[in-house]
């Protein structure tokens with residue numbers, strides 16, 4: 001935070017200084033181009049008027065007259081042909097002036113020192129309090145030839161108004177620097193709060209608080225950060241729940257297997273009990289095996305789309321094959337199965353989609369009532385195919401429907417609990433459908449039955 005704060009201040013003040021420098025260079029160029037010739041002309045006129053007045057009034061004391069002129073804001077230098085020099089007003093910092101210049105003015109020429117003063121990049125000619133930076137005019141008084149050199153006194157140019165403007169400028173600069181200091185602190189504060197929050201998030205504390213009411217980009221950043229923290233917390237919760245579910249689902253069949261193998265150890269148990277125990281052990285092993293298979297499948301689906309090997313295949317034919325596999329279970333439960341499965345070809349991964357139909361079909365059988373019915377149909381509409389599984393089984397409540405695609409979720413009714421399952425089937429179904437850019441919808445009513453519709457793009 002410190003470095004960003006310092007950087008910001010340095011850059012802003014640097015920018016202010018650079019702007020000031022540019023402004024000065026531009027106005028200095030303007031002075032040399034426009035103001036300097038105008039200034040030279042103005043002062044030449046003043047000097048000529050003074051000389052003319054002195055010439056026309058030989059009775060006036062020249063020294064007193066020039067002293068009065070100096071008091072209204074001029075620095076004057078008077079020299080005669082004999083080299084007698086007089087200064088009036090503020091002294092010149094540099095009094096050097098070539099003898100030839102004086103000579104020429106004494107001979108009647110006008111000297112334009114202000115106009116021809118050498119150009120300096122960083123100092124405006126105004127400020128050079130030098131004799132060379134003046135206007136020289138010939139002056140005749142009482143028959144004596146003089147050369148009069150004149151320049152405006154800089155002190156008079158900087159009158160009260162100028163001092164006032166000077167103060168305004170100084171105050172404006174100081175106040176802007178102060179405001180930059182305060183404002184930068186205000187700007188940087190949310191970033192440092194965010195950094196603190198990131199650190200606490202990295203340490204696993206998801207309950208970060210960022211009281212930012214700003215509507216700018218930093219406010220949006222804080223908002224997104226909070227959303228991210230919430231998502232991470234949810235994912236962390238899901239991960240913990242997932243692990244505890246897996247541990248539970250692996251642990252319970254294992255302890256069942258252990259318990260029944262201990263019982264089998266006893267030589268005195270009856271044959272029919274032995275048969276029953278072995279069958280329970282087998283069923284628990286099947287459960288474990290199906291759980292690990294489903295977990296492996298979920299893990300590969302989680303990775304990304306690359307796991308898919310898409311090709312054209314006939315969905316109807318595939319579902320008919322599956323129905324054939326489940327015929328014994330359908331007969332055992334006395335279910336009435338009807339289907340309409342036209343030969344529609346779609347582009348997809350046949351192995352993954354077989355898992356989808358397998359889950360929906362086996363659920364329709366598992367969660368059905370004895371002598372219930374099932375209906376499976378495929379329909380092509382526009383660029384999609386709709387595969388529908390309707391059963392007249394146990395059905396689900398609205399709340400249960402909302403959660404059936406969650407991993408390990410099983411509707412917790414006494415009826416479904418007695419049915420074998422892992423709670424992973426439908427989450428696998430939903431992942432596969434999503435990978436195919438499809439949609440799955442469910443309608444269900446308790447004790448009446450459920451309808452699962454899978455919509456898939458044809459290609």
Ligand code: ADP
Nearest residue numbers: 363364367395404410411421422423424425426
């Ligand atoms: P499993 O069948 O292994 O429990 P699933 O993910 O396939 O897991 O299903 C999740 C839950 O959704 C099931 O436990 C069951 O409660 C409910 N369910 C799924 N299909 C049906 C259906 N056709 N009729 C009634 N309930 C269903």
